[in-house]
Amino acid sequence: MSNDGKNLADIVKNVHRRLRQELHKTGDLESVWINHCRNVPCLKKYASSMHKLATEHWEQLRVSNPATSRINWTWSFLQYYFFSGGLQQHRQKSNSDTEWPKLILNESKVAVLDVGSCYNPFGEYEELDVLSIDLCPALESVYQCDFLNIPLGKTTVIDGQSVLSLATNQFHCIVFSFLLEYFPSPSQRWTCCEKAHLLLLREGILIIITPDSKAAHSNSKVMRSWREALSAIGFKRIKYEKLQHAHCMAFRKNSVESVLKAEDRELLASKMYIPQDFYNPSDSENEEKDEIKFTEAELAEGFTNLPLFDE
Numbered sequence: 518m519s520n521d522g523k524n525l526a527d528i529v530k531n532v533h534r535r536l537r538q539e540l541h542k543t544g545d546l547e548s549v550w551i552n553h554c555r556n557v558p559c560l561k562k563y564a565s566s567m568h569k570l571a572t573e574h575w576e577q578l579r580v581s582n583p584a585t586s587r588i589n590w591t592w593s594f595l596q597y598y599f600f601s602g603g604l605q606q607h608r609q610k611s612n613s614d615t616e617w618p619k620l621i622l623n624e625s626k627v628a629v630l631d632v633g634s635c636y637n638p639f640g641e642y643e644e645l646d647v648l649s650i651d652l653c654p655a656l657e658s659v660y661q662c663d664f665l666n667i668p669l670g671k672t673t674v675i676d677g678q679s680v681l682s683l684a685t686n687q688f689h690c691i692v693f694s695f696l697l698e699y700f701p702s703p704s705q706r707w708t709c710c711e712k713a714h715l716l717l718l719r720e721g722i723l724i725i726i727t728p729d730s731k732a733a734h735s736n737s738k739v740m741r742s743w744r745e746a747l748s749a750i751g752f753k754r755i756k757y758e759k760l761q762h763a764h765c766m767a768f769r770k771n772s773v774e775s776v777l778k779a780e781d782r783e784l785l786a787s788k789m790y791i792p793q794d795f796y797n798p799s800d801s802e803n804e805e806k807d808e809i810k811f812t813e814a815e816l817a818e819g820f821t822n823l824p825l826f827d828e
């Protein structure tokens with residue numbers, strides 16, 4: 518990547534690192550998050566850097582090598598699932614007698630909620646009816662909203678450029694593209710996934726994309742842990758693929774909400790970890806070495822556990 522691209526990536530990574538540092542120092546997740554949301558100059562710098570990084574630098578790679586793109590991957594999965602019989606195949610596999618509502622696609626469009634959208638990358642697809650939200654939008658087509666704290670209710674309320682509440686059981690698809698690792702705590706990642714489950718229609722899809730330029734097996738333990746946590750919420754992973762720079766996953770909402778006990782929720786939330794959670798982020802040298810240590814056996818197991826398709 519050029520120097521400009523590297524500088525932009527550093528701005529983005531430094532915001533993530535600073536959030537982890539603050540949490541490590543204070544242990545007070547709520548205050549760390551509130552202070553972060555109030556730091557408008559920092560949010561705006563992040564938004565413009567991320568926008569530029571994605572549209573000027575990563576876009577070049579997308580053009581020269583489309584198979585590396587998380588946007589292309591998501592679109593191709595949605596085409597398969599909603600327009601080429603994927604939904605019906607998975608309904609049969611799940612042995613469910615659920616009737617998909619007749620209005621499955623309003624005017625043949627898939628209703629997508631893109632959380633942490635930044636610059637509305639899915640807005641280019643006519644077949645998608647996208648509601649793009651972000652803590653600090655880079656473009657006007659994206660609405661301001663803190664997904665962690667947005668109330669869920671019967672209707673989606675939009676006021677000017679802000680989303681004030683979101684309707685449950687409304688979306689065919691929710692996208693978390695490079696979102697979850699922004700948060701300094703596993704419990705925040707868990708909260709996002711629980712909310713996604715409430716917002717999706719039954720048989721809807723949660724897409725999770727998380728960056729990782731290492732080989733697939735090196736973080737297979739982490740991806741397996743996420744899969745277990747999401748399964749307890751009622752999501753079944755129906756597709757996994759490791760691209761050059763990201764893990765891409767599609768989870769299907771297979772069941773209605775399950776009632777979890779408080780202690781189970783705590784344990785499950787802790788499963789939404791990322792390797793960086795375990796390091797003292799004040800030692801910035803660790804940042805580049807942030808991988809969980811694996812035994813040889815775990816590495817071998819990792820190879821067999823990461824097929825292109827799970828089913």
Ligand SMILES: C[S@@+](CC[C@H](N)C(=O)[O-])C[C@H]1O[C@@H](n2cnc3c(N)ncnc32)[C@H](O)[C@@H]1O
Nearest residue numbers: 633634635651652653662663664665694695699
């Ligand atoms: C790394 S960027 C990813 C942008 C885009 N989804 C992509 O794939 O290029 C993460 C985005 O998540 C947004 N974000 C972080 N926390 C959020 C929250 N609680 N609610 C909504 N957006 C959030 C950030 O503002 C940032 O734009």
